Amino acid sequence: MDPRTYVEKHRGEFVAALKDWLAIPSISADPARSGDVRRSADWLAAHLADTGFPTVEVWETDGMPAVFAEWPATDPGAPTVVVYGHHDVQPVDPVEAWHTDPFVPVEQGDRLIGRGASDDKGQVLFHTLGLRANLAASGASAPPVTVKLLVEGEEESGSPHFAELLKRHRDRLGCDVVVISDTTMWSAETPSMCVGMRGLTDCQIDVYGPEVDLHSGSFGGAVPNPARVLAGLLAGMHDADGRIAIPGFHDDVAEVTAAERGLLARLPFDEAEWLRTASSTAAAGEAGYSTLERVWVRPTAEINGMWSGHTGAGTKTIVPRSAHAKVSFRLVPDQDPLRVQRCVDAYVAGNLPEGVRATVAFAGPGVRPCASDLESAAVRAARAAMGRAFDTEVLFTREGGSGPEADIADVLGAPLVFVAVGLDDDRIHAPNEKVEVPLLLKGAESAAHLWDELAAALRP
Amino acid sequence: MDPRTYVEKHRGEFVAALKDWLAIPSISADPARSGDVRRSADWLAAHLADTGFPTVEVWETDGMPAVFAEWPATDPGAPTVVVYGHHDVQPVDPVEAWHTDPFVPVEQGDRLIGRGASDDKGQVLFHTLGLRANLAASGASAPPVTVKLLVEGEEESGSPHFAELLKRHRDRLGCDVVVISDTTMWSAETPSMCVGMRGLTDCQIDVYGPEVDLHSGSFGGAVPNPARVLAGLLAGMHDADGRIAIPGFHDDVAEVTAAERGLLARLPFDEAEWLRTASSTAAAGEAGYSTLERVWVRPTAEINGMWSGHTGAGTKTIVPRSAHAKVSFRLVPDQDPLRVQRCVDAYVAGNLPEGVRATVAFAGPGVRPCASDLESAAVRAARAAMGRAFDTEVLFTREGGSGPEADIADVLGAPLVFVAVGLDDDRIHAPNEKVEVPLLLKGAESAAHLWDELAAALRP
Known part of the structure; x- marks a missing residue:
């Protein structure tokens, strides 16, 4: 069964699982919710075991726990990939601005509404569906690359213990490339890959x-x-x-290069639409830079x-x-x-x-900025995988937001690629967070192709 | 009998009356005390009648009542003076910080302790003793100016109905000068008159x-x-x-005049002590002005x-x-x-x-600043009266705070003079409010002289 058919066939089951997970208020910034963050880790661990990962472990930190899972490739010489995401969520204040309970996920047409739907539970979960789709397509009992999932529990609190966690488990996390699924695409119509984060x-x-x-x-x-x-x-x-x-x-x-400015300018940026998304009546910022440049490279x-x-x-x-x-x-x-x-x-x-x-x-040592080499094999492979899922050319973007990605790349000594399907209007960190379910399914399909593309691109 | 002898001779009687009045908890901000505020007005009305005022009236408002009294001068051409004060008091919280019951007035040496002792019952009451002393000295049956007392009952609640009261009784309150007895002096050793409020x-x-x-x-x-x-x-x-x-x-x-700056500079101001009171390690403010100028005239x-x-x-x-x-x-x-x-x-x-x-x-129309003309006949007369009582030169101060005084001057169309004997350490609005009885007697003596000085200064 091809990945697209598999993914579409399992949509109901996928959404039901995600709703289960979203119902757990895993707010890492709220000490009163520490039990819920732990519950969220346990839920994910159980789900990964159900998916078929032979190894699933809850990794303790001095704060909230992370979840690790590993599925070795059939071929012991195949490349290894670490997929990064997080299972904690932002606080929900002002809670009175939500139209529904942030922890009672609600489907409205193709949308799923709830805290964490896009950032980042939905985007972690598409990987399990994608991996099942890859196996269904290949008929194999293991993926063509060794897949390691690392899903932390303190990203929304600045990942205070993540660097330590990476160092402690460095041997378990050896890999050739790190796949990050905690960002957004340009739009539903213009899929893109992020090549840098602030x-x-x-x-x-x-x-x-x-x-x-x-x-x-x-x-x-x-x-x-x-x-x-x-x-x-x-x-x-x-x-x-x-x-x-x-x-x-x-x-x-580092001043943005003319070449990168040119690439950014190829994106069909509609400032009026962007401002509507921002619910702002005007743009504002550093003189001499475009809105995208202000958000991404300044x-x-x-x-x-x-x-x-x-x-x-x-x-x-x-x-x-x-x-x-x-x-x-x-x-x-x-x-x-x-x-x-x-x-x-x-x-x-x-x-x-x-x-x-x-x-x-x-609040802590802070998060380092990061950027990918646009010409690297990993970036080319990921771009091809997303292109197959979306049936169109994939462009490049950056993210204005921040994650522990630079630390991951640094500690694990591997390049980063970003494969993610969130949208800027998903209202992450704001009331009424939502995700577009069809895009999560495209994410799963991208993930299904990604393991084949990376296996081919990175094979020594 | 000269005013000083009269005042000293009647000290016991005066303190006994004040203690009677202070025992009435006339807290205007506390709706549960509204009966006490009314009792306070009635007490004062009876006391003014005993003093000899031919006209004594309790004036109703939409809130707590004021007391009005009038004693016409013998000479129908004599000037008219309105004396302003208030008979309500501040709340007593935190009551556990009081060393004595706030409404059981206690004498400790020359001090009288109780809520309202300084702000403002003691300062209202010295006027009745002063007026008796004036009459004892002159042997007349009426003062040399027409004296009108207006003692409101909501000053500590922001005087919400006072402007309306003034307007309603404007005809009864016609006057040549308004005497305010609700402020402080520089110190017991350095008597002073307030000549402005922000x-x-x-x-x-x-x-x-x-x-x-x-x-x-x-x-x-x-x-x-x-x-x-x-x-x-x-x-x-x-x-x-x-x-x-x-x-x-x-x-x-209005830039402060060189003359006033010179007078302010003569006050024995100890900035280090002031900063201790402010619990601040440094003074700060507008360049080119002293601390007192920053607080009073800027x-x-x-x-x-x-x-x-x-x-x-x-x-x-x-x-x-x-x-x-x-x-x-x-x-x-x-x-x-x-x-x-x-x-x-x-x-x-x-x-x-x-x-x-x-x-x-x-928040509202605001409070207008006010100031007295230092060269006016009224200020000179009041300064002379206080100088006779204190046997020393009287200096000038201002107040950094704000009160409804400008409205009184405005509605009644008369200049203000401040004759008061409170001290900054009287703990008004705080636990353990006190007043120095010898200063209240000096206030009475000042009031006794004031009517003669004003009669001479303001006679057409």
Whole structure:
């Protein structure tokens, strides 16, 4: 049976399994949900065993567990592939903005709605369907490459223990290529492969002034106001051209090449449509760059949250004692998160007036940016597999988001290829996350072809 | 009998009456105490009648009642004075922090401890003792000016019905000068008169960007971030010298005169002590002004609170959909709150990038600043009266806070003078409020002289 027929025949079973998994609220950022993240890992492990993986293990970390599975190729000389995904999900706030319960998955036509439907449970799960389709097509009892799945449980919390996990299990994870399924395509009509992701580091800035909230009549105007100092720090992170103004921040930024700019320009980008997806009435960003370039090949400094003083109803005429912000930085090759952290530390420390102190706490070591070589065998093979599934030419994109991919490539010493079918309007990290089920099926079909293409391309 | 002898002779009787009044818990902010606020008004009305006021009335409002009393001068051509004070008191929370029952007044040496002792029952009551002392000294049966007392019952609740009360009784309240006895002196050793209070207007600024929180990886860097826009608006409210940079804001600011600066500089100000009170390690503010000038004669734009996006534990890499701040502006003569509101509106509207909208909601019409003319006959007379009572030169101060005084002056069309003997360490609005009885007696003595001084100064 050809992969397309197999995949379409098993759609009902696939969606039912995914709904089961989506019902588990595996929010890794919420300590109260740690039991659910573990339940999610156990669910996946059981599903992988059912799929036929001879080896399935739940790998503990100092945080939430990951799931590992391995299915050796029939041919011991065949290449080995590691597939990366994650089984934890984003928080659901503001929960009142959801039209359905985020953890009661609902089908509406071809859409499946629920937290994690696209990011990333749906995209992990298409691999099990794809592998079954590959076996059904070949009639073999094992895939043409050794397939190893590594599905972590803390991606939405910045993967704080993932690098350690990779190092600990480095011997089990030996491979020739890493397949990442945690990104998006250009569109349902224009399938594409991601060839780069931005890195990330994020921090909380806490600014302190007088030791207590002060009456703004008795003291206002003559003591430092930490909220004003914080506003100044935040506003000063960009210059008038929208370029990040933190000294040293740009030192390692690799300017995008003319060749890559040309490739990006081939994408049928509809800015008006993109803005509708963003629910924004205007684009904004660094002068001299297109919207796609701003999102994919330029770094950012983004305020994710801030708070200070009186935030309730009515008025309270105080000078607040402290002010706080959460700021994340998206990084591009060849920025190093730790070096960027030092720049941010120095920037904050260097811009505090007398009477004000501040701390900058980074959530972790950060995530390094990554990029694939467009001319590599692995990228060519993956592009061919997706082309067969989608019956059309596959273009290249990058991702503005971040994952631990650079660490994977680094620790495992293997190149990355991105095979994923999410869409930018899937509302990942937002209320009413959804996935297009037909695209998940194309993902499964791509995965089914991928093992043959990689076996041929990477055979020594 | 001279006023000093009279006042000292009647100290016991005066303190006994004040303790009676302080025992009534007239907390206007507590609906459960409304009967007590009324009892307080009745107590005062009876006391004023005992003092000899020919006219004593309890004036109803839509809230708590005020007390009005009038004692016409013997000479029908004599000036008329309205004395303003209030008979309601602040709540007593946290009541466990009081060392004595807030409504069982206790004498400890020269101190009288109880809620309202300084703010404002003690300062209202010294006027009755002062008026008796004036009559004892002159031997007349009526004061040398027509004295009208207006003692409101909702000052500690923001005087919600006071403007209406003033307008309704405008004809009864006609006067040449308004005496305010609800403020403080520099210190027991350095008697002073307040000659101005800052005004106030405060708003909430709401900034909106994309309609939903967006993933900062997928969209960050290419859509406007409302938190960044708000940070820019807030940071831009001051220039590098700490001067407010909102266009038009300073148009009506009356620069403090060299004469007043000279007088303020004569106050024995201990900045280190002031900073300890503020629990701040440094002073900060507009370049070119002293700490006292910054608090008293310069306007402020103070962030009282702000919030946006993710403010909980952990990280959430979003572009938040909205950002909010509460900002209050302390105003100085001759700023008009409504005109300042228009400047703030225009500043916000004029600094929004495409794709961002904002609203500015002011809490109300605001409070106008007020100031007395140091060279006016009324200020000279009051200063002379206090100088006679304290046997020393009386200096000038201002208040950084705001009150309804400007409205009184405005509605009644008369200048204000502040004659008060509270101290900054009286712990008004805090547990263990106290008043220094010797200062209340000096207040009574000042009041006794005040009617003679004003009669002489204001006689046409």
